[in-house]
Amino acid sequence: MTQGMTWTFTNKPAILSTGVIGGPFEKKSPFADLFDGCEDKLWMNEDSFEKANRHIIERAIDTVIGKMSLQPTAIDALLMGDLINQMTPTSLAARTLAAPYLGLFSACATSMQGLALSAALVDGGFCKTVLTGASSHNAAVEKQFRYPTEYGGQKPPSAQWTVTGSGVAIVGQETPQHPALAFIEKATIGKVIDRGTNDPFNMGAAMAPAATDVIDRHFQDTNQNPSDYDVIVTGDLALIGHRITEDLLNSKGWTFKEGQFLDCGKMMYVESAGVQAGASGPACSAMMIYSHFLNELKRGKIKKMLAVATGALLSPLTSQQSETIPSIAHAVALSGPTQNSPQGKEG
Amino acid sequence: MKKQTASQKSYQDLVDVHDEKRPVLLNCIKAFVVGGIICAIGQAVTVFFILFFPFTEQTAGNPTVAVMVFIAMLLTGFGVYDRLGQFAGAGSAVPVTGFGNSVISAAIEHRSEGYVLGVGGNMFKLAGSVIVFGVVAAFFLAIIKTLLIQWGVLG
Numbered sequence: 001m002t003q004g005m006t007w008t009f010t011n012k013p014a015i016l017s018t019g020v021i022g023g024p025f026e027k028k029s030p031f032a033d034l035f036d037g038c039e040d041k042l043w044m045n046e047d048s049f050e051k052a053n054r055h056i057i058e059r060a061i062d063t064v065i066g067k068m069s070l071q072p073t074a075i076d077a078l079l080m081g082d083l084i085n086q087m088t089p090t091s092l093a094a095r096t097l098a099a100p101y102l103g104l105f106s107a108c109a110t111s112m113q114g115l116a117l118s119a120a121l122v123d124g125g126f127c128k129t130v131l132t133g134a135s136s137h138n139a140a141v142e143k144q145f146r147y148p149t150e151y152g153g154q155k156p157p158s159a160q161w162t163v164t165g166s167g168v169a170i171v172g173q174e175t176p177q178h179p180a181l182a183f184i185e186k187a188t189i190g191k192v193i194d195r196g197t198n199d200p201f202n203m204g205a206a207m208a209p210a211a212t213d214v215i216d217r218h219f220q221d222t223n224q225n226p227s228d229y230d231v232i233v234t235g236d237l238a239l240i241g242h243r244i245t246e247d248l249l250n251s252k253g254w255t256f257k258e259g260q261f262l263d264c265g266k267m268m269y270v271e272s273a274g275v276q277a278g279a280s281g282p283a284c285s286a287m288m289i290y291s292h293f294l295n296e297l298k299r300g301k302i303k304k305m306l307a308v309a310t311g312a313l314l315s316p317l318t319s320q321q322s323e324t325i326p327s328i329a330h331a332v333a334l335s336g337p338t339q340n341s342p343q344g345k346e347g
Numbered sequence: 348m349k350k351q352t353a354s355q356k357s358y359q360d361l362v363d364v365h366d367e368k369r370p371v372l373l374n375c376i377k378a379f380v381v382g383g384i385i386c387a388i389g390q391a392v393t394v395f396f397i398l399f400f401p402f403t404e405q406t407a408g409n410p411t412v413a414v415m416v417f418i419a420m421l422l423t424g425f426g427v428y429d430r431l432g433q434f435a436g437a438g439s440a441v442p443v444t445g446f447g448n449s450v451i452s453a454a455i456e457h458r459s460e461g462y463v464l465g466v467g468g469n470m471f472k473l474a475g476s477v478i479v480f481g482v483v484a485a486f487f488l489a490i491i492k493t494l495l496i497q498w499g500v501l502g
Contacts (some may be wrong), residue, residue: 048459148453148455149429150424150429151449152428152432152439152448152451153432154433154435154436158367195355196351196358197359205362205365209358244361244362245362247361247365342426
């Protein structure tokens with residue numbers, strides 16, 4: 001069912017379990033206790049950062065499969081992506097899992113692209129169990145998009161720190177053995193928006209209009225407003241981008257209460273971590289939403305949330321050729337398990 | 348760069364309101380201090396070579412550069428130089444240690460692609476343009492100097 005361009009799921013697709021693994025730097029995150037584990041070394045005993053990226057995806061997949069005691073053959077589809085050229089870390093991890101695989105790329109918006117598509121596959125009855133997620137590796141991304149990791153270039157205050165980690169979730173329908181952590185209610189797919197910014201060290205500013213557009217369309221399509229959600233969380237807009245987005249949304253007439261409009265990029269690290277404007281990377285929203293925010297939904301501290309992952313669709317080539325930065329954001333509405341399914345109700 | 352449209356301009360104005368600019372003056376002071384310290388160390392190394400080895404003020408430059416690049420190599424390998432760079436900016440980028448850092452960091456980074464295509468092919472990824480434009484600039488300056496000498500403007 002659709003409302004405007006927003007998908008409304010009717011068969012209650014749910015997030016059943018998650019696997020969230022961070023890197024060594026993420027160990028110091030205020031939310032590290034909620035992750036399933038953190039790697040001690042950036043290399044992760046692999047001989048390249050790209051292989052380490054594959055390793056962290058595999059570890060997150062193993063975690064989630066182990067938590068649900070599933071057979072890998074029970075996975076009907078794997079919908080994942082990362083930032084590295086041709087998404088090889090994810091494809092190589094998919095080679096290990098050997099499940100039907102769809103590689104996804106929406107840069108840092110991949111997490112919610114995957115969640116929306118997984119929900120649609122489950123809702124439509126095409127799949128029973130879908131594994132979705134996103135990952136990134138700080139050093140591998142620095143190498144591809146910026147400078148060598150040990151190069152002593154100075155980053156401006158608007159730059160962001162790419163998260164090392166992987167966040168995956170299993171989407172399916174609730175069963176008595178596997179109660180839902182959260183239900184996926186609606187999804188609004190983003191359009192590519194480009195307001196002409198071209199500074200690759202200020203991706204928050206590039207992504208803010210895309211986030212604004214998808215949030216605005218979601219409210220309009222579904223006849224809702226910010227008060228229908230306890231929390232509206234964006235992916236990795238960080239300090240500057242998040243401020244711009246709030247301004248843009250205010251000018252469209254959407255206002256938020258204190259602590260209602262949040263950003264994973266601002267929350268991932270403590271302020272003193274030396275990460276300039278905040279965190280970024282596909283893993284940023286995946287890790288925060290699949291750990292902290294799902295936990296809040298499960299505990300009933302929040303009942304409904306709108307998760308908006310944001311991605312800047314640039315490459316080093318396009319930015320060197322003075323192309324402006326096209327951006328995208330996907331929004332998924334989640335609700336806590338308690339309000340939707342009273343305890344003991346058959347799933 | 349292409350000309351901005353009106354809507355791009357108005358968005359850029361909004362971005363500017365929220366943007367955090369580089370603290371240019373503070374960065375300049377940090378660069379001055381750190382760059383100065385690096386140069387003072389370099390000078391100490393030069394004096395050391397002149398006092399204890401048979402070098403003159405003209406010839407001590409080469410071993411000094413070698414020593415400074417060697418120190419930069421160690422600091423890069425131990426992961427210190429990039430932190431210094433974030434603090435000092437141009438202060439650690441402009442001296443020869445910064446040039447060393449750009450070569451060495453690229454060499455380390457691409458070790459995973461092998462010695463020939465990885466290390467060899469990518470070592471000068473950042474420093475290559477410094478060499479190219481350095482040589483080109485030196486060539487034109489030398490021509491100008493030669494012409495000025497020929498015309499009797501310079502002695």
